[in-house]
Amino acid sequence: MALESYVPVVIFAVVALLFPLGTFFATRLFRPDHPTPLKDLTYECGEVPEGVAQIQFHFQYYMFALIFVIFDVAAIFLLLWAFAWGGLLNSTSPVAKFSIFLFLGIMFVATQYALKKEEVIQI
Incomplete structure (x- = not known):
């Protein structure tokens, strides 16, 4: 495969990296930086916050x-x-079927452990 076919991918990757970094640094250069105590307050839909935000x-x-x-x-x-099941039925290898049942078994054991550990939860 020719390297020329990767040129659009490289261009896309460069733009995808440079655009966010460029906008991040441009805002740091051009925005005014005048912190005040009012600007440092937690914004709650225009309301003045009551109490402590750290609870x-x-x-x-x-x-x-x-x-x-x-x-x-x-x-x-x-x-x-389930989408791949049609191909798995025609397969002679039991590895695919074993792997999904192993996954289901691990998931079942993890769920049972979580339910036994937290006895107050009821599903």
């Missing part, structure tokens, strides 16, 4: 988020596997 936040539903991510990734892999 202790108890995230109680992190296990729901963790299990959602597990099932979301599993759904993506299972969807891709």
Whole structure:
């Protein structure tokens, strides 16, 4: 394959790197820098903030988020596997079928571990 076919890719990569860097440094050069206490306040839709912005936040539903991510990734892999299933049925190699069942087993064990570790969660 000739190197001339890679010229558009190289041009795209150079522009993709230089444009964000150029705009970042251009804004630092041309913007006025006059910090004031009013500008340092947390912006809350035009309202003057009340209280402290740094609070202790108890995230109680992190296990729901963790299990959602597990099932979301599993759904993506299972969807891709289902699309390729027609080719896998004609395959004589059991490696493809073993790999998906291994993945499902690991996902099941991870989900069971998460549910056993956090006993207050109910799905």
